[in-house]
Amino acid sequence: MSLTYFRITLLRSAIGLPRRSTDVLKALGLKKRMATVFHPVSPSVAGQIMRVKELVSVQEVDQALTKQQVHLERKPDPGYYVEKSSVQERGEMLGQ
Template sequence: MPYFRITLLRSAIGLPTKSTGVLKALGLRKRMATVYYPVTPDVAGQILRVKELVDVAEVDEPLTRAEMKERRRPDPGYFVEKRGGALKKL
């Protein structure tokens, strides 16, 4: 089932109440927040109302909050070959 991935890029400060209301209904509370909704005409209409403010992509599966956070984590620059505790036992 395809989903819309909607990210709020521009805030709706100073825009008509309808834009603010749509963002609230979509659950976009602050910039760079991302939400997933199934591809339906209802959601499409909501996105069209705030199309200047959001970035939209079509994805197959929605990501959970934890998964999204894990993807943002930068590469640590090292990898662990062996743990210290494992060495002691040998």
């Protein structure tokens, strides 16, 4: 049996909300907007999520990603690609 995880992303800030909501977010490990954390699926974590369901986005995933993997997943495409490096181009010019 494989372990599944909740992928929890904080979408809205808890500013101005009751202390209880802020404390639940701290317990989940969410400090900043758009931060993502992974927790094993369990009734206690599900209860915490229900307390702040308006503030977070939740997905059930098969494996937890590292912080770096989450960052690379969110990183946009640069919008360009390199056909040839300058070294290759220089070599072609000298070869002619």
